[in-house]
Amino acid sequence: MQSITFISVAEKKKCQANSGESCFEGFDEQAGQVTKAFPTIQDVARVAKVSTATVSRALSYPERVSKETRRVVIDAIERTGYRVNQTARNLRRKQSGAIVVLVPNLGNPFFSKILSGIEATASREGLNVLIADTRQPQVSPRLIGEYLHANRADGLILLDGAIRPDLIPGAPDRRPPIVYCCEWNEDNDLPSVRFDNSGGAALAVRHLHGLGHRKIGHILGPGDNVLTREREQGVRSALGALGLEARSDWFFDGDFSLAAGARAAAHWLALEDRPTAIAAANDEMACGFISGLHRAGLSVPDDVSVVGFDDIDIAEQFIPALTTIRQPRSEIGESAATALIGRIRGGGSETSPEVKVLGAELIVRSSTRAA
């Protein structure tokens, strides 16, 4: 357990320069190890008695050094406890080793599984995940430009369709790869991974039709959202294909919130001629609608059938358990990360299609029943 520490004059001088840092190099004779808080590639080279170039090569291109050298270097790395300094590597390689995810609202649990999928894929590929909430005032163009230009990110995943990187000033050719996930923006043709929103909405309508419902309403999402438009369009076209009426007073305004669902319930209650079934543009509004009816003494599915959209965690345990359209949230995160990483590594767009659509699935539970 005894150890003798040698500090050379040169080392000492360095240490004093870096004031405030406990900087020293020790040589533990018994274990034969160099013990240093943050050994550098220089330390490894010294211990291995090779050049730093060789250590670097052994690390990045093991096949380019001899077997023997590789062994010696690996040994030295272990003895010193060396870890590559990513900042230095990144500066040299002009990369950042990170991708950034721009989320419209980090507080919204809908994004947690997507983030989880992104993170799992990125971390498997050795990339870090930076997150930023686009609602933060300082994010708007400042941070995005920062990320894009300040070598902060090798790529960008946008969960917010309202963000338009094509409008950011600066050379678009030098811009790192960008992939939209879930949402997208119709004003540009950046690659995107999305759910089949209109197909999912059609699934909901056909399910209700199959149960005998002929009067079907819809609660819309926020007006400025692509998902809102796609889901509404899916409902309308399915209705049309089935020869059913799309009555405008059966299309309730909403904004994806629980409260909007409750408001829709109030409107539904006020109707003369009520739809017998509702396809909501998301689960929160479906739950809000059900709660609203419950407070008014009515019950789902006895008085009206309700289908949600998203299959959020609570859908299954809600009372009644919610029939809904499941979207593979973790998978879309993985898929977006994979597409982005392909572009970062491959450079071209040939690694994956420009738009990838993930299928949605109907989950039948207890909030729908025969008319």
Place this chain on the structure above:
Amino acid sequence: MQSITFISVAEKKKCQANSGESCFEGFDEQAGQVTKAFPTIQDVARVAKVSTATVSRALSYPERVSKETRRVVIDAIERTGYRVNQTARNLRRKQSGAIVVLVPNLGNPFFSKILSGIEATASREGLNVLIADTRQPQVSPRLIGEYLHANRADGLILLDGAIRPDLIPGAPDRRPPIVYCCEWNEDNDLPSVRFDNSGGAALAVRHLHGLGHRKIGHILGPGDNVLTREREQGVRSALGALGLEARSDWFFDGDFSLAAGARAAAHWLALEDRPTAIAAANDEMACGFISGLHRAGLSVPDDVSVVGFDDIDIAEQFIPALTTIRQPRSEIGESAATALIGRIRGGGSETSPEVKVLGAELIVRSSTRAA
């Protein structure tokens, strides 16, 4: 709109070396601007006709340069579109400009508001937020060591009490600041920000007692969790203080999941002598318990009163709306980030107390009623 581009031989040579990069410098005569994809501090210095040191100072210590110089430099920065390269700055300053948040399960929506609070505070302070899911196999000690040693992070927020940085090999004195958030680990005394778990649990019990309940049960969280222990202890001591019995068959095992709540409901149903009220260690289990009873044809609060813990989003819209203990999730995230940043900047621990406890609040809704 016309622009003439000069490319010097030296520039050209550089460009060819950096193959694959569209590297050139142009001088737009009309606007009098240097247009370059990523202008460096050198370009700014050239345009401003000062040294790079002066540009750097004007940026980091504006008070150390003359007013006139400052003006010239700012002007040059604007004309070139310069943005600091964080990677280079970080290498030089031996910092990373980022904090990392280690989350036990990114897919769990409980963490989204906390993350949101952390991100808001960090981004206000100009720090990036890196996230990693500790369930990822490659995270365990590898990535943590990476973050700590590879200059990846200036500080660490641990949302997972199972992570024990004190066990990571390497010099603890060179370790960047670490703050636990929500959870903590009793085997070390790292600073932490936490909710008043036992106080919150006691609040729930006293509320039930106030409604006349004398037979009160508890659904526990997972066995190896500090929060589980704290909340159970809060229930037990409140029960004791009120002179009520803590019957072991009224303490149901759980794991914070909806399914565990449903299982507790089955156990409750099988009981000879049933508690008339249940304090669950979290909202998911409370909801699962209510669902379980609902399926068995019983109803809350008619047959049993239930209090949750956490006040997750759905609590308010659940049927019945859940009485619960609210914890300021966004606030705890802000608080943890503030504590961490204080330590990063201040160096010492004097910036904030070692343990900060945030009060919990009782939210009375419809899942509890008089016995």
Place this chain on the structure above:
DNA sequence: CTGAAAGCGCTTACAG
């Protein structure tokens, strides 16, 4: 297969 050397873009004592 290996090493010497230049350089990524910035910051910061040091000297004036």
Place this chain on the structure above:
DNA sequence: CTGAAAGCGCTTACAG
């Protein structure tokens, strides 16, 4: 108040 120069830790053509 300002500039010349060293250096953060790494990588990579280049030459051997």
